Amino acid sequence: MSELFAFADDYGPAKVVAIHHPKASLKAILVVDNVAAGPAIGGARMAVDVTYEECFRLARAMTWKNAAAGLPHGGAKAVIFADPTMPEADKERTMRAFARAIEPIADYVPGPDMGTNEACMAWVTDEIGRAVGLPRVIGGIPLDEIGATGFGLATAAEAVAATGRIMLDGARVVVQGYGAVGRHAARFLDERGAQLVAVSDSRGAIRHDDGLDLDALDTLKADGRSVADLDHGVAISADDLIGVPCDIWIPAARPDVLSGANVDRLDTKLFLQGANIPATLDAEQRLHERGILSVPDFIANAGGVICGAVEFRGGSERAAFDVIAQSIGRNTKEVLERSLTDNAPPRTAALAMAGERVRTAMRFRQ
Numbered sequence: 001m002s003e004l005f006a007f008a009d010d011y012g013p014a015k016v017v018a019i020h021h022p023k024a025s026l027k028a029i030l031v032v033d034n035v036a037a038g039p040a041i042g043g044a045r046m047a048v049d050v051t052y053e054e055c056f057r058l059a060r061a062m063t064w065k066n067a068a069a070g071l072p073h074g075g076a077k078a079v080i081f082a083d084p085t086m087p088e089a090d091k092e093r094t095m096r097a098f099a100r101a102i103e104p105i106a107d108y109v110p111g112p113d114m115g116t117n118e119a120c121m122a123w124v125t126d127e128i129g130r131a132v133g134l135p136r137v138i139g140g141i142p143l144d145e146i147g148a149t150g151f152g153l154a155t156a157a158e159a160v161a162a163t164g165r166i167m168l169d170g171a172r173v174v175v176q177g178y179g180a181v182g183r184h185a186a187r188f189l190d191e192r193g194a195q196l197v198a199v200s201d202s203r204g205a206i207r208h209d210d211g212l213d214l215d216a217l218d219t220l221k222a223d224g225r226s227v228a229d230l231d232h233g234v235a236i237s238a239d240d241l242i243g244v245p246c247d248i249w250i251p252a253a254r255p256d257v258l259s260g261a262n263v264d265r266l267d268t269k270l271f272l273q274g275a276n277i278p279a280t281l282d283a284e285q286r287l288h289e290r291g292i293l294s295v296p297d298f299i300a301n302a303g304g305v306i307c308g309a310v311e312f313r314g315g316s317e318r319a320a321f322d323v324i325a326q327s328i329g330r331n332t333k334e335v336l337e338r339s340l341t342d343n344a345p346p347r348t349a350a351l352a353m354a355g356e357r358v359r360t361a362m363r364f365r366q
């Protein structure tokens with residue numbers, strides 16, 4: 001059996017398309033994993049070193065994320081084997097050739113991902129009339145600018161607070177990675193009475209137990225400086241950030257930052273996953289044993305994909321916020337209840353929930 005089927009199971013992939021267009025120097029792979037709930041939405045990633053395996057795994061992750069968010073969309077991913085820093089005119093040619101190649105795959109709707117952006121999605125739309133993550137002038141909702149994912153994280157925290165396991169008013173928050181996700185999560189939590197007490201970026205970390213000034217942090221970042229340059233607080237090491245006592249610890253940077261080696265230093269009540277796969281599976285299991293609640297990435301950080309789905313239907317920014325609030329609030333509550341009933345880590349509960357939704361949708365298809 002071909003190795004292309006190495007990952008095939010009852011859920012997918014539905015289609016694997018290899019695209020080769022020598023004249024346009026285009027080599028790409030599209031994995032449409034599952035379309036039972038509706039057309040698959042998934043990022044088109046541009047990088048020189050991506051693999052088919054990575055593409056498949058990311059496509060499956062999108063199946064779970066879209067199903068968990070309750071969206072009428074399946075999961076897919078495309079990878080374009082090219083250097084994303086190529087000159088703009090070459091990038092436009094590559095994206096337009098990619099768009100024409102995927103045009104017949106009507107159940108795939110591309111979105112921006114690593115190496116692609118709003119302009120790339122505008123070129124795709126110009127060619128084939130479909131993509132999400134578009135510039136605002138042509139109907140896009142700029143999800144990083146409005147803080148869609150950070151808002152979703154704050155909504156998940158509210159759902160946890162509703163169970164009595166944390167209180168948002170006066171909650172102490174630590175954020176790893178003060179970028180699009182981390183910055184907005186801190187701001188939306190601040191609006192709910194919480195206080196950011198420590199934060200990091202790729203160049204340093206800072207702690208201030210009386211609360212960090214968010215406006216001052218934003219100004220520093222806008223000037224291209226590090227959060228560690230703040231004039232109040234104490235600079236700490238990136239590693240020390242893990243052990244800062246708090247109520248909510250938010251990873252919003254890199255994968256696998258929490259592992260078996262450092263999970264026992266975490267001193268928090270809620271591990272709220274902004275980044276994708278921020279903890280290893282053994283670390284998640286250990287959090288569960290220690291009674292630290294963890295809201296999995298594909299539940300907590302779904303604000304961005306929900307925003308894309310609302311945009312796809314021509315919805316407004318206001319509608320996107322409403323759907324994010326409803327959907328992430330409801331899903332976080334359900335995952336916590338299942339986790340409690342089954343005495344299983346929240347990730348196990350969330351996967352069971354997403355799997356059930358996909359299987360239910362599959363029963364309506366031939």
Ligand code: NAD
Nearest residue numbers: 149177178179180181200201202252253274275276301304
């Ligand atoms: P971003 O590039 O805007 O911000 C990332 C931040 O993390 C930057 O401040 C960077 O300096 C910092 N950083 C990088 N390496 C670090 C390290 N080792 N330690 C501490 N800080 C570090 O990216 P983003 O859009 O905010 O995405 C952050 C994470 O969230 C990624 O894992 C991404 O896949 C995930 N995510 C993003 C969205 C979204 O809507 N943007 C949605 C879902 C998941």
